[in-house]
Amino acid sequence: MEVTTKQAKEKKQGVLKRIAGPVVTAVNLDAHMYDVVKVGKEELMGEVIKIQGDSVVIQVYEDTSGIRPGEPVSNTGLSLAVELGPGLLTSIYDGIQRPLEVLVDKMGNFIQRGVTAPGLSHEKKWTFKPLVKTGDKVEPGALLGEVQETNIVHKVMLPPNVKAGVVKTIKSGDYTIDEIICVLEDGREYPMIQRWPVRVPRPVKEKMNPTIPLITGQRILDGLFPIAKGGTAAIPGPFGSGKTVTQQQLAKWSDAEIVVYIGCGERGNEMTEVLTEFPHLEDPKSGKPLMERTVLIANTSNMPVAAREASVYTGITIAEYFRDMGYDVSLMADSTSRWAEAMREISSRLEEMPGEEGYPAYLAARLSEFYERAGLVKTLSGTRGSVSVIGAVSPPGGDFSEPVTQNTLRIVKVFWALDAKLSQRRHFPAINWLNSYSLYLEALHDYYDKEVSPEWNTIRSWAMEILQKEAELQEIVQLVGSDALPESEQVTIEVARMIREIFLQQNAYDSVDTFCDMKKQYAMMKSIKTYAELAYAAQLVGVSPAQINAVKAKNELAQIKFIKDYTPELAKIMKQMDDEFNTLRSAA
């Protein structure tokens, strides 16, 4: 994240007074809240978070060991901002938009401090094609032109916070992001790059209600608890229940055009896995490497805590920027709990009065501000764009009553409850179908009706009903054994087992099963329902549950998820199933 000093008015230099970990105090510094400052002789980057009389409290984004009272502090006069322009895609940043690849070149394999690196390459030339011509009136946020960035077309926009104007000259050709590509009649000049303060949401014309699902290829998500494009979802779960795998699956397969993945205070090796894997994975839609549509932000748990706090804002600002071009963006934050903990750590060093469990009293406000930056919008340029936000939550001890989970649930519309019990029996994704919910079902009803099948909404409710029924029956089974159930309910138990094992379980590591489109989801659920209908009918004419369970075609159905061209195989199985039931019924 670069703050160029040439544009910033150099303010009076202050002096460091106290250093206690990542929080330092300076005096005699002329500063405003959230100004970016340079701390000490090594010019470590920091941000003003409290002003009290003559003292200014600063959170520092780098390790402060070795810094002494009396060292200088200078104010850049700018707030923490990201560089936005061509070159964002395929980048891997730390929490304050320093490209990790560049940092390796500058300081070796380990993160050292006092090194700045701009978020975008200022040398690389991009081929700019104008979308406006001389004499056109341009509003703030207007699309000036485009650059083929990867397989994604990067729209170059007039910054959203400037006045409208009339184009005097617009250039086409190869330019760096700093070269002027557009001059307005009033003399204002614009390069491709723009900067935006991370803590301020980028403006839109209008927020709209979501009506289209974000297709993720994950059966339990798309099928039972869908999230809409522009929606918000939370995945809370204890450790080992599969939050990260689910987040990565979403980053890989969701049908967003741009993916921003924030590894906030998480494991280094996991980020490496993402970094190694993504360039080799193909986008199921475009066939291009997934990395080409992805921006990664990796601030692992052992990187400075203040930068972790900033990483979430850096990510959402980049997401909003692509939304403004008219793209559907999905943002994964793994994990928002680490972000909340970073707030707690900073807050406790400020000796603020703690709220619940030591978290600052403004935790709820910060969380809701963040999630509110999601949405389906009409952009300033009049197109449609969306940011969907999916936040992982890591509740201590898996206890959902803790403040971060609770405050998140009050805001988000979709709740995917991960369950350690399920993951222990290797039921993946370990999302509990009884506790999870989606409030978008109503809004997405029409879409499913038209795009999947008019039957889909009914089938979905049927499946949920069976699962609910099974939970009730299981309580009885726990007491008296399954043989004591009425025969029709023994069939129900079996059908529920099929829904769980065939439909809900999905193998993220199987090359076919990792992504399942809506058509296949429908075909699978429909076959289970057909089985159920045949089974209930057979049971009514006196076929025993043991005989029904012995139907071979049922077991074949389990293999369908691993088959790519499943249609012929599925037809064969359904035919076989029909035959088997016919034989059973006529024998009864």
Place this chain on the structure above:
Amino acid sequence: MKEYRTISKIAGPLVFVEKTEPIAYGELVNIILSDGTTKRGQVLDTSDELVVVQIFETTAGIGRDSGVRFTGETIKMPVGREMLGRILSGGGKPIDGGPDLVPEKRLDINGAAINPYARGMPADFIQTGISTIDGTNTLVRGQKLPIFSGAGLPHNNVALQIARQAKVPGSTEKFAVVFAAMGITKEEANYFMQDFERTGALERAVVFLNLADDPAVERIITPRLALTTAEYLAFELGMHVLVILTDMTNYCEALRQIGAAREEVPGRRGYPGYMYTDLANLYERAGMIKGQKGSVTQIPILTMPGDDITHPIADLTGYITEGQIVVNRDLHRKGIYPPINVLPSLSRLMNLGIGKGKTREDHKKVSDQMYAGYAEGNDLRGLVAIVGKDALSERDRLLLEFADLFENKFVRQGYDEDRTIEDTLNIGWDLLSTLPVEQLTRIDRELINKYHPKFRTGAKKE
């Protein structure tokens, strides 16, 4: 070097010094007692008026008349190749009667975060010879896989068996072992030392011992010294290093003690709010670096107070490490060694280290199928207690038997039994063959035809 005699307050492990020149945050401090002995500490908070120093040893003997010397540098540790085979105190001083260490380099003990971009992807399968680890919770080079245990359980034996047997199949290179003991008893320490000596592991080990009666605060630096050594061996000398940290519970207690002395706002159960970050700074010091040869693999051991996996120490550890191996009291009571309960155990990096060309193509699916069978069989035990075995369906009875077989054949093995991964997977198939083939829904037909004892060609009958 200037010596101050301006100590204004001593509270627990903290010493407050007034009216100093500008002192750097994190600076190393020597406190000189009236009898001439020196104690070491580190600056926790510094301002013009007051400097707070955390002492790594007991504060006994420090008074307002003691002298304070600020060294002007952060804590560095002398490291060198000759450290292999040595036994050092929790503070890094030799205690084996041998000569002083000749440093080749002095490194900051806090280390630095590996740039995620520079990290190498852990992918080399480590064969520990223990089926419950190799088969179902595979360890790979560069991973951090803790052992969650409880008081009185044989976690030390498990750790030693891993240290002894760990190898990468096809590679003759042995692991160097860095062993850091924090607050364990002399008896436990002897147990480790004897085993290292018995197996000749000591000559490729560096041992740091902070025993139960050593100062608790020293435990804060012991793991940092150990990890600095490990990083040196791995990333400067190109060795594959296995780090065993025991017992992390004692480390966290020491952390809480300091937090309380600093009068910080406590987090859950009195542990400091920054414990996640603090633990992450230790655990994240495992891994590999792209294009470099060495690796640091960590096996931290912690005893869960009251066997409670949701206790903050276990909980935060689990959120940082790449899985956990859970040692279970019920299995231990049944006389099963190693009493590893696979159900709550997990290795997050397992999928990177297994499969065709690494272990065997059927590994993942065999493991999943065993998990599913054991989980279901285990649940049925509760039901049997109520309704009796006769009320079970045929399917359920087989699963129940499977659970028993799994514990007795797969989990149970000898303390010196070193199973190859082939052995482990074949035992798995033998167990799975007790279930009807159509119940093996997690394994595809092809693999069943190839490996299932009933179908595999030339299979030996057991």
